[in-house]
Amino acid sequence: MDITLTREGLQAIDDLLLDTLDSEVELLTDASRHIISSGGKHLRPHVALLSYLAAGGDDLLEAVSMAAAIEMVHTATLVHDDINDHALLRRGRPSVHARWGRTFALLTGDFMFAKVYELMAPYGPTYNVIMARACSELVEGETLQAVAAKAGAIDRETYKRIVALKTASLFEGSARMGALLGGGDERVVDALADYAYNLGIAFQLVDDILDVIGDPVALGKPIGTDLAQGRGAFVTQPNGQTILSLRTTEDAAAATAAVADVVAVAEAVGEPLDEADPVARMMSKLRTSGAIEAARLQALEMIDRARAALDDVPPSTARDELMSLTSDVLDRDR
Amino acid sequence: MDITLTREGLQAIDDLLLDTLDSEVELLTDASRHIISSGGKHLRPHVALLSYLAAGGDDLLEAVSMAAAIEMVHTATLVHDDINDHALLRRGRPSVHARWGRTFALLTGDFMFAKVYELMAPYGPTYNVIMARACSELVEGETLQAVAAKAGAIDRETYKRIVALKTASLFEGSARMGALLGGGDERVVDALADYAYNLGIAFQLVDDILDVIGDPVALGKPIGTDLAQGRGAFVTQPNGQTILSLRTTEDAAAATAAVADVVAVAEAVGEPLDEADPVARMMSKLRTSGAIEAARLQALEMIDRARAALDDVPPSTARDELMSLTSDVLDRDR
Numbered sequence: 001m002d003i004t005l006t007r008e009g010l011q012a013i014d015d016l017l018l019d020t021l022d023s024e025v026e027l028l029t030d031a032s033r034h035i036i037s038s039g040g041k042h043l044r045p046h047v048a049l050l051s052y053l054a055a056g057g058d059d060l061l062e063a064v065s066m067a068a069a070i071e072m073v074h075t076a077t078l079v080h081d082d083i084n085d086h087a088l089l090r091r092g093r094p095s096v097h098a099r100w101g102r103t104f105a106l107l108t109g110d111f112m113f114a115k116v117y118e119l120m121a122p123y124g125p126t127y128n129v130i131m132a133r134a135c136s137e138l139v140e141g142e143t144l145q146a147v148a149a150k151a152g153a154i155d156r157e158t159y160k161r162i163v164a165l166k167t168a169s170l171f172e173g174s175a176r177m178g179a180l181l182g183g184g185d186e187r188v189v190d191a192l193a194d195y196a197y198n199l200g201i202a203f204q205l206v207d208d209i210l211d212v213i214g215d216p217v218a219l220g221k222p223i224g225t226d227l228a229q230g231r232g233a234f235v236t237q238p239n240g241q242t243i244l245s246l247r248t249t250e251d252a253a254a255a256t257a258a259v260a261d262v263v264a265v266a267e268a269v270g271e272p273l274d275e276a277d278p279v280a281r282m283m284s285k286l287r288t289s290g291a292i293e294a295a296r297l298q299a300l301e302m303i304d305r306a307r308a309a310l311d312d313v314p315p316s317t318a319r320d321e322l323m324s325l326t327s328d329v330l331d332r333d334r
Numbered sequence: 335m336d337i338t339l340t341r342e343g344l345q346a347i348d349d350l351l352l353d354t355l356d357s358e359v360e361l362l363t364d365a366s367r368h369i370i371s372s373g374g375k376h377l378r379p380h381v382a383l384l385s386y387l388a389a390g391g392d393d394l395l396e397a398v399s400m401a402a403a404i405e406m407v408h409t410a411t412l413v414h415d416d417i418n419d420h421a422l423l424r425r426g427r428p429s430v431h432a433r434w435g436r437t438f439a440l441l442t443g444d445f446m447f448a449k450v451y452e453l454m455a456p457y458g459p460t461y462n463v464i465m466a467r468a469c470s471e472l473v474e475g476e477t478l479q480a481v482a483a484k485a486g487a488i489d490r491e492t493y494k495r496i497v498a499l500k501t502a503s504l505f506e507g508s509a510r511m512g513a514l515l516g517g518g519d520e521r522v523v524d525a526l527a528d529y530a531y532n533l534g535i536a537f538q539l540v541d542d543i544l545d546v547i548g549d550p551v552a553l554g555k556p557i558g559t560d561l562a563q564g565r566g567a568f569v570t571q572p573n574g575q576t577i578l579s580l581r582t583t584e585d586a587a588a589a590t591a592a593v594a595d596v597v598a599v600a601e602a603v604g605e606p607l608d609e610a611d612p613v614a615r616m617m618s619k620l621r622t623s624g625a626i627e628a629a630r631l632q633a634l635e636m637i638d639r640a641r642a643a644l645d646d647v648p649p650s651t652a653r654d655e656l657m658s659l660t661s662d663v664l665d666r667d668r
Contacts, residue, residue, distance in 0.1 A: 025474045027481055080444060084437045103418045106440065107477045110414060113447045114469035117454070121462035128455035128462070135448035140359045143441045147361055 006321065009049045009060040009067070010042055016068045020115050031096050031108040035075055038091040039220075041334075043203070044170055045071045046325065048178035051192045053318035055184025063181055066127065069119035070174050073135055076112035077142070079105055084146065085225065092220030127177050134173030141166025149229055163204045164197075171200030191312035195322065198309065202302035203329050209295050210333070212283050218334045224283050303330050340655065343383045343394040343401070344376055350402045354449050365430050365442040369409055372425040373554075375668075377537070378504055379405045380659065382512035385526045387652035389518025397515055400461065403453035404508050407469055410446035411476070413439055418480065419559065426554030461511050468507030475500025497538045498531075505534030525646035529656065532643065536636035537663050543629050544667070546617050552668045558617050637664050 014037070021032040045067035052063040081087070082095040083105050089095060097105040116135075120128055145162045148154045154162075175196030179189040210219060211226045303326045313319050348371070355366040379401035386397040415421070416429040417439050423429060431439040450469075454462055479496045482488045488496075509530035513523040544553060545560040637660045647653050 023470070023474055025477045025481070028474060028477055077444070080440055084440060103480050104477065106414055106418060107473055107480065110411070110443075110447070111470060111473045111477070113444070114466060114473055117451065117462055117469060118466035120451070121459045121466060124458075125455045128451055132448060132451035132455060135451060136357070136445060139441055139445045139448055140357055140362060143359045143362055143438065143445070146437050146441065147359070 006046060006049045006053070006060070006318075009064060010046065012061070012064045013042070013045050013068045013071060016064060016119070017072060020068070020072075020119060021112070023111070027100065027104060028108060028111045031100050031104060032112055034093070034099070035079055035090065035096055035108075036071075038093050040071070040075065040091065041332075042071060043325070043329070044074055044174045047171060047196050047199070047322070048174040050318045050322050050325070051175040051178030051184075051196070052182035054192060054313050054316055054322060055179035055182030055188050057178075057182030063178055065119045065122055066177055066181065067174075069116045069131065070170065070177075072112050072116050072119060073131075073138070074170060076109045076116070077138060079109040079112065081142065083109075085229065087221065087225065089221040092217075123177075123181075126180065130173050130177050130180075134170045137165045137169035141169070163201055167204040167207075168197045168200035171203070172197040188313055191309050192322075195306045195309040195313075198302045198306035199326060199329060202299045202306065202326075205295055205299040205302065206329060206332060209292055209299070213287060213292055215333060220334065224280070299330060303327075340380060340383045340387070340394070340652075343398060344380065346395070346398045347376065347379050347402045347405060350398060350453070351406060354402070354406075354453060355446070357445070361434065361438060362442060362445045365434050365438060366446055368427070368433070369413055369424065369430055369442075370405075372427050374405070374409065374425065375666075376405060377659070377663070378408055378508045381505060381530050381533070381656070382508040384652045384656050384659070385509040385512030385518075385530070386516035388526060388647050388650055388656060389513035389516030389522050391512075391516030397512055399453045399456055400511055400515065401508075403450045403465065404504065404511075406446050406450050406453060407465075407472070408504060410443045410450070411472060413443040413446065415476065417443075421555065421559065423555040426551075457511075457515075460514065464507050464511050464514075468504045471499045471503035475503070497535055501538040501541075502531045502534035505537070506531040522647055525643050526656075529640045529643035529647075532636045532640035533660060533663060536633045536640065536660075539629055539633040539636065540663060540666060543626055543633070547621060547626055549667060554668065558614070633664060637661075 017036050018033055021029060021036060023029045023032075048067040048070055049060055049063055052060065057063065078090060079096045082090055082097045083102055086097070087095050088098040095105070096108050100108070116131070120131055141162050141164070144158065145154075145166060148158050148162070172193045175192040176189060179192040184192065208226060211223050214223050216222050306326050307323060310319055310323060313322075351370050352367055355363060355370060357363045357366075382401040382404055383394055383397055386394065391397065412424060413430045416424055416431045417436055420431070421429050422432040429439070430442050434442070450465070454465055475496050475498070478492065479488075479500060482492050482496070506527045509526040510523060513526040518526065542560060545557050548557050550556050640660050641657060644653055644657060647656075
């Protein structure tokens with residue numbers, strides 16, 4: 001049976017993920033299914049499936065295992081992130097870390113990484129190399145972020161590198177693998193990869209915006225956590241100090257030329273805070289500083305680049321869907 | 335250039351590992367090379383290379399990337415284990431966890447897992463499926479061990495399952511992948527897999543013995559840690575109690591019929607200890623209980639099975655080396 005609708009494809013991915021995560025060790029089945037079935041957006045596998053179709057593929061079943069592997073990688077890193085961030089909530093549920101504890105969260109993430117090999121096994125070296133690269137870069141981005149947050153030194157260049165590595169790389173890899181499998185020629189494959197890369201950057205910018213102004217209920221997790229931990233687009237943290245403060249940009253509207261400029265909006269100046277909750281105060285300042293608008297404009301610019309990249313992709317329903325995904329990413333509330 | 339000597343093969347593995355772990359994020363390069371270059375025994379890749387040769391392979395270069403992937407998996411799990419075990423020493427050096435902290439140890443392990451995809455990419459689906467299975471089982475074994483230790487309920491059957499999953503599976507997979515790549519027929523592949531499975535069980539039993547009677551300097555880490563954490567062959571821990579005690583077997587010599595019988599040697603009976611260091615006291619009791627000898631006899635039985643499996647492998651220098659590895663495993667002090 002051929003599958004040509006992405007909705008059916010996404011359902012097939014979920015079925016395959018749940019099936020793959022069946023283990024003789026009950027805890028691993030329970031913990032990994034807990035996070036996999038918690039209503040993730042499936043944006044990366046969606047990009048993979050649509051890229052497959054947009055590049056000329058005609059049976060989504062071919063791409064299901066690969067797309068499932070992509071979602072598995074993403075989910076495994078969430079489980080490990082929640083350990084490092086001491087996060088208690090994820091998608092409106094207790095995180096694996098909160099529910100099963102650190103040891104089992106670590107092992108659950110490892111189990112999911114191991115299952116990625118299984119899901120990717122049917123594909124050849126080309127695909128496995130792309131997947132390997134995306135995974136390494138993802139971990140490199142997370143590491144760079146932790147290094148910079150610890151040093152209290154997230155500057156523009158570092159923020160750009162972090163976002164490119166930790167988020168855009170897996171988006172790009174998803175599109176590239178999907179497009180290659182769909183039989184796209186080099187120009188189409190590169191265009192779809194370019195689309196996804198920019199979509200990924202925009203996605204992360206919106207993520208950082210939602211950490212400040214999002215609705216915790218819709219997000220399924222508390223906001224302000226990136227701020228509190230000295231990460232993301234909006235804050236740097238003085239090295240070794242718990243005193244945090246912000247300086248508004250003199251001209252927020254000018255701070256839109258590059259992703260990195262968003263960082264310039266908020267800088268640590270070491271001014272002591274007298275409020276009980278410095279994070280709440282930082283968020284309040286950020287909301288009135290023009291920084292949110294600057295970041296949104298930047299996200300919009302990345303979305304424009306993603307849309308422009310689709311010019312090199314032949315018209316199709318899938319291309320239309322990729323186009324409408326760009327609006328979803330920009331306007332999302334979770 | 336063909337490589338036919340395993341020594342050269344092992345050197346090529348180390349070179350490839352160091353090369354693969356080069357990252358633009360310096361911390362990942364440093365931390366992963368720290369553990370990779372700390373003088374591991376390389377037993378699993380050694381088994382892979384020798385199985386390749388024993389099955390008829392004539393250019394070890396073919397097997398180097400796969401064998402490096404095997405060592406990478408093993409090493410990644412050590413890094414993550416040391417987080418869960420709060421271990422400060424590994425191979426005579428600070429553990430990654432001790433030196434770089436938990437967050438970076440977690441990410442370093444993930445980075446190494448990601449690099450496994452890259453090293454395994456050149457091989458086809460058959461090999462990746464075997465690798466995926468070995469990795470999943472390894473994690474399943476670790477998880478089962480943590481579940482049982484937490485519940486204070488490591489019984490015979492559970493101990494057998496743990497050892498088979500967490501240790502024997504990757505040994506078996508190493509031999510199977512090597513033998514398949516070397517072009518062995520089904521009988522030879524199965525024989526080498528059987529050899530490695532039993533070698534792996536013996537290896538783990540000796541590991542548990544060394545945790546009680548080993549020399550910390552030779553081992554490069556403290557002893558007694560498995561005992562203290564309610565794991566391994568020799569001890570169960572009453573649920574939720576810090577009181578630990580041991581009962582010597584009435585007839586240690588009889589406790590050799592199966593791996594599981596080793597567990598029967600030491601049981602928690604809830605007898606309070608009045609000494610300052612209960613672990614030291616447990617170790618002292620174990621050493622005089624006959625339990626060590628029982629476990630050694632059991633390890634010897636598994637080694638005998640490994641040796642017998644080699645009967646189905648055609649004579650060769652590599653087969654001789656596999657035979658002599660069995661003595662190395664039994665007599666090792668680290």
